[in-house]
Amino acid sequence: xxxxxxxxxxxxxxxxxxxxxxxxxxxxxxxxxxxxxxxxxxxxxxxxxxxxxxxxxxxxxxxxxxxxxxxxxxxxxxxxxxxxxxxxxxxxxxxxxxxxxxxxxxxxxxxxxxxxxxxxxxxxxxxxxxxxxxxxxxxxxxxxxxxxxxxxxxxxxxxxxxxxxxxxxxxxxxxxxxxxxxxxxxxxxxxxxxxxxxxxxxxxxxxxxxxxxxxxxxxxxxxxxxxxxxxxxxxxxxxxxxxxxxxxxxxxxxxxxxxxxxxxxxxxxxxxxxxxxxxxxxxxxxxxxxxxxxxxxxxxxxxxxxxxxxxxxxxxxxxxxxxxxxxxxxxxxxxxxxxxxxxxxxxxxxxxxxxxxxxxxxxxxxxxxxxxxxxxxxxxxxxxxxxxxxxxxxxxxxxxxxxxxxxxx
Numbered sequence: 001x002x003x004x005x006x007x008x009x010x011x012x013x014x015x016x017x018x019x020x021x022x023x024x025x026x027x028x029x030x031x032x033x034x035x036x037x038x039x040x041x042x043x044x045x046x047x048x049x050x051x052x053x054x055x056x057x058x059x060x061x062x063x064x065x066x067x068x069x070x071x072x073x074x075x076x077x078x079x080x081x082x083x084x085x086x087x088x089x090x091x092x093x094x095x096x097x098x099x100x101x102x103x104x105x106x107x108x109x110x111x112x113x114x115x116x117x118x119x120x121x122x123x124x125x126x127x128x129x130x131x132x133x134x135x136x137x138x139x140x141x142x143x144x145x146x147x148x149x150x151x152x153x154x155x156x157x158x159x160x161x162x163x164x165x166x167x168x169x170x171x172x173x174x175x176x177x178x179x180x181x182x183x184x185x186x187x188x189x190x191x192x193x194x195x196x197x198x199x200x201x202x203x204x205x206x207x208x209x210x211x212x213x214x215x216x217x218x219x220x221x222x223x224x225x226x227x228x229x230x231x232x233x234x235x236x237x238x239x240x241x242x243x244x245x246x247x248x249x250x251x252x253x254x255x256x257x258x259x260x261x262x263x264x265x266x267x268x269x270x271x272x273x274x275x276x277x278x279x280x281x282x283x284x285x286x287x288x289x290x291x292x293x294x295x296x297x298x299x300x301x302x303x304x305x306x307x308x309x310x311x312x313x314x315x316x317x318x319x320x321x322x323x324x325x326x327x328x329x330x331x332x333x334x335x336x337x338x339x340x341x342x343x344x345x346x347x348x349x350x351x352x353x354x355x356x357x358x359x360x361x362x363x364x365x366x367x368x369x370x371x372x373x374x375x376x377x378x379x380x381x382x383x384x385x386x387x388x389x390x391x392x393x394x395x396x397x398x399x400x401x402x403x404x405x406x407x408x409x
Contacts, residue, residue, distance in 0.1 A: 045082040058094035078118030128328035132173035143184035158382035226250035258397040
């Protein structure tokens with residue numbers, strides 16, 4: 001369907017010192033081979049997910065289990081459920097396994113597309129959108145395995161699904177399939193869209209939908225897509241104004257990303273402080289943390305349009321909130337290498353390379369953009385991600401202040 005590859009799963013190899021541990025689980029895992037005969041298949045998948053997270057490895061027994069995932073998916077009637085996280089972790093932790101057997105990627109794409117198009121009454125739009133996230137991950141980790149035919153097939157199906165997408169977050173997930181294509185297969189993706197005269201219309205779709213993005217992953221995907229396009233100006237239609245527009249859109253989205261993440265961090269800190277105050281009242285000592293003096297968040301009034309997605313697109317407001325919350329949970333659980341990127345540093349690096357390649361770029365930006373946009377661009381060029389919690393390795397975007405020393409009298 002997507003790839004021409006031999007079927008089957010590679011014979012099990014010796015595990016990396018974990019064989020004895022998993023041997024004891026083998027009878028339980030074996031029950032998953034016929035998921036229709038058991039009612040605790042979800043529990044087995046959750047156990048598998050937990051073991052992968054703890055060990056960071058896909059053992060030989062787990063490799064064999066991958067072959068039964070399509071049966072589990074059929075039992076779920078087109079809804080991924082716990083299988084979403086299982087496939088996500090297999091693709092992340094089992095790269096050598098997948099690359100040895102490209103047919104496995106074929107299986108994942110078939111499951112993802114079926115989830116995306118399912119008409120099951122048990123599936124919500126958030127469930128369907130998980131299919132798009134798996135396609136994102138296939139491009140992020142294994143984009144080099146796609147030949148032109150398989151890549152075009154994915155894009156054709158994505159465009160078909162976009163025709164029936166009703167809610168904003170589903171439109172965004174589908175647009176992000178192409179955004180990931182811009183990042184990992186730019187030449188082929190631009191060529192596909194240009195051939196069917198969809199490149200510029202898709203850029204307009206991106207611009208239209210970016211103001212509704214409420215999750216940092218969504219913003220990061222689009223920002224990195226803009227950056228990748230700017231890194232390959234030779235692939236773009238010949239237009240200086242397009243380069244200026246991409247720089248402006250990327251800077252504006254970076255600004256929104258910074259404001260949103262820092263606002264969320266402030267809200268979390270206030271919540272933690274409330275708990276600390278409660279502990280103080282009960283005789284516990286409060287910890288008063290101090291930030292770095294040479295870093296500051298980019299301060300600006302929070303944008304009103306980012307309070308939530310358009311709930312009128314659903315028939316019932318309660319269902320709207322529940323489905324939107326479910327989609328956000330999926331994104332939070334989603335493990336992606338792209339989440340580790342520093343989009344601020346990459347934007348600065350790309351901009352400096354463009355300045356060197358196009359000496360008149362700054363003059364062109366000053367002609368095309370108002371002063372407030374130029375100031376915004378400067379702020380973003382002086383920003384990058386800073387680790388704010390070394391235990392969790394969490395980062396926040398910060399604008400770095402230049403430290404000046406007072407001259408001696």
